[in-house]
Amino acid sequence: MRTCCASVAGPDNRTRGVPKQDAAMVRRLASGLLLVVCDGLGSRSESANGARQACCAVKAAFTTSPPPRDDALCETVHRNWVRRVTAESAEAAATTCLFSYVDAGGNATVAQLGDGLILCRSQGRFTNLTPERSGFSNQTLALSGVFTGGEWLVHRCALEEPGDGIIMMTDGISEDIDHRRLEEFFEEIRNQTFSRRSPAMGRWLTHQLHEWPTPGHSDDKSIAAVFWENEDD
Amino acid sequence: MALKDFALAKPKPLPVILLADVSGSMAEEGKITALNAAVRDMLETFSKESRLRAEIQVAIVTFGGDARVHLPLTPVHELPPVGDFVADGGTPMGAALTLACQMVEDKDLIPSRSCRPAIILVSDGYPTDAWESAFEDFCASERSQKATRFAMAIGGDADEGMLNNFINDKEAPVFRAHRARDIHRFFRAVSMSISSRSQRQNPDETAPLFIPPPPDDDFDQDFDIA
Numbered sequence: 129m130r131t132c133c134a135s136v137a138g139p140d141n142r143t144r145g146v147p148k149q150d151a152a153m154v155r156r157l158a159s160g161l162l163l164v165v166c167d168g169l170g171s172r173s174e175s176a177n178g179a180r181q182a183c184c185a186v187k188a189a190f191t192t193s194p195p196p197r198d199d200a201l202c203e204t205v206h207r208n209w210v211r212r213v214t215a216e217s218a219e220a221a222a223t224t225c226l227f228s229y230v231d232a233g234g235n236a237t238v239a240q241l242g243d244g245l246i247l248c249r250s251q252g253r254f255t256n257l258t259p260e261r262s263g264f265s266n267q268t269l270a271l272s273g274v275f276t277g278g279e280w281l282v283h284r285c286a287l288e289e290p291g292d293g294i295i296m297m298t299d300g301i302s303e304d305i306d307h308r309r310l311e312e313f314f315e316e317i318r319n320q321t322f323s324r325r326s327p328a329m330g331r332w333l334t335h336q337l338h339e340w341p342t343p344g345h346s347d348d349k350s351i352a353a354v355f356w357e358n359e360d361d
Numbered sequence: 362m363a364l365k366d367f368a369l370a371k372p373k374p375l376p377v378i379l380l381a382d383v384s385g386s387m388a389e390e391g392k393i394t395a396l397n398a399a400v401r402d403m404l405e406t407f408s409k410e411s412r413l414r415a416e417i418q419v420a421i422v423t424f425g426g427d428a429r430v431h432l433p434l435t436p437v438h439e440l441p442p443v444g445d446f447v448a449d450g451g452t453p454m455g456a457a458l459t460l461a462c463q464m465v466e467d468k469d470l471i472p473s474r475s476c477r478p479a480i481i482l483v484s485d486g487y488p489t490d491a492w493e494s495a496f497e498d499f500c501a502s503e504r505s506q507k508a509t510r511f512a513m514a515i516g517g518d519a520d521e522g523m524l525n526n527f528i529n530d531k532e533a534p535v536f537r538a539h540r541a542r543d544i545h546r547f548f549r550a551v552s553m554s555i556s557s558r559s560q561r562q563n564p565d566e567t568a569p570l571f572i573p574p575p576p577d578d579d580f581d582q583d584f585d586i587a
Contacts, residue, residue, distance in 0.1 A: 261473040262503045265373055303474040304368050313367045336364040344372030344414045 129161055129230065129287075130357050132321045134333035135350035138300055149223075150298050150348035151179035155187055160231035162190055163352040167244060167298040168223040169270055170347075178213055178221025182271055185209035186227045195229070199277045202239060206275040218273035225271050226296045230354055234287040236294060241280050243268040245302035247295045247314045250285035254311045257283050258302075265303060293318055293355035300347030304340065318355050375415040375476040375559050376434060377407070378464060378508075380457045381446060382484035382515070383425030388448035392485060392515055395541035397445045399548035406552040407437040415476050415559045420464060424457035426450020434470055454484060454523075455492030458499045465505045478508040479555055482527050483547075485515035496526070511570065513538055513547045533570040546573050 137148035149168035154161070166182040168175025185208035189201060196204045205225065213221040224242030238257060240246055246257040259281070261267075269279045287293060295317055305313055321329055337349040379400065387393040400421070407417045420434040426449050435441070464470055465478055499505050512524040513536045524535045533554075536547045550572045 260468065263507050264473060264475050264477045267507060306367055306369055309367055316362055339365060340368060341365040342368045342370065342372065346414065
């Protein structure tokens with residue numbers, strides 16, 4: 129499996145000299161590969177820490193053996209996260225949380241709480257796994273003090289064919305992409321990932337996010353992706 | 362190819378929908394004249410905004426005799442000349458709410474990347490159609506209920522109970538316009554609030570509604586005085 133990941137502060141946070149409230153993680157675990165992207169709510173005072181701790185909370189959930197499944201998995205992530213940020217600070221640390229875990233056989237578990245976008249190509253077929261939002265910009269579900277299982281979206285898919293993969297991104301990117309071209313976007317990230325070594329791909333991706341062209345864009349931007357490798361790559 | 366090739370070239374829209382009562386009673390005491398002038402001022406104010414953070418888009422629905430789209434949702438820097446309202450007929454507010462609801466629920470017209478819309482309702486009388494079910498649908502609909510809603514009661518005959526139920530921002534209670542110049546004050550306050558939102562780092566945060574003080578002159582006649 130080939131991966132890429134980048135997370136950059138948006139123009140607002142850069143101008144104000146404050147840390148980004150997004151966090152992203154790609155980790156090779158003993159039994160598989162884990163990707164997480166989180167977007168701490170800008171209006172909350174401890175959301176930067178909340179987003180980082182959410183990445184750690186997901187990782188902790190997958191380092192138990194065997195990892196919990198479905199609702200129990202999301203509940204474990206929530207419990208781990210509350211323990212890390214403390215119950216008293218959970219509201220101030222609210223964050224979205226998107227993660228994917230792919231085992232060595234290509235079996236993927238994908239979960240999403242809140243804004244952002246998850247794109248998937250499974251068995252050669254491209255799918256946008258994120259339903260269209262019912263509200264407007266900056267109205268999102270998030271990890272907070274109370275666990276509500278029904279708010280999480282959980283999918284399972286198989287990465288089997290060369291070029292299959294998963295891309296996850298925070299809304300700093302997903303809100304500004306032309307949604308009529310999501311499959312092309314997926315293919316571009318995949319092609320770039322296969323054409324570069326991992327450190328160079330990280331630099332390319334970071335540069336692309338820093339050069340984001342949408343007028344008025346202000347959010348932090350994070351993206352993580354995994355692709356099933358071509359046999360001849 | 363670079364990722365920027367997939368990025369949208371427009372800032373987030375900030376939709377503003379005006380529901381304007383143009384029923385026959387608005388022809389009295391200069392109300393429709395004041396409303397026309399105030400709306401022109403508001404559109405001019407919006408058109409000067411920079412589009413740095415968000416792009417203000419305006420739609421106008423009028424209700425007088427029938428409810429109709431006077432101005433489809435249009436970016437303010439692309440506004441065509443907007444004709445004056447003509448006061449006539451009854452007050453089909455329910456039909457106007459239905460039109461507004463259809464606009465807000467239309468995800469092609471107002472995409473989910475939009476900032477929370479602002480809906481402004483101004484009226485000088487009681488609705489004359491079966492507005493209750495339209496209002497219930499409006500309040501229950503998935504997206505309309507999330508919009509920021511302002512209201513102005515013009516004169517003493519407006520249905521303030523209905524307008525109070527319409528608003529949903531504690532910092533912006535129903536404004537009572539007793540004189541023509543009050544209509545200007547309300548629209549100036551709404552314009553400033555929305556313009557302020559469009560300049561903010563987060564245009565979705567509510568901006569307080571500061572009603573400017575009335576001018577010193579006292580020649581403007583009360584709507585409520587015969």
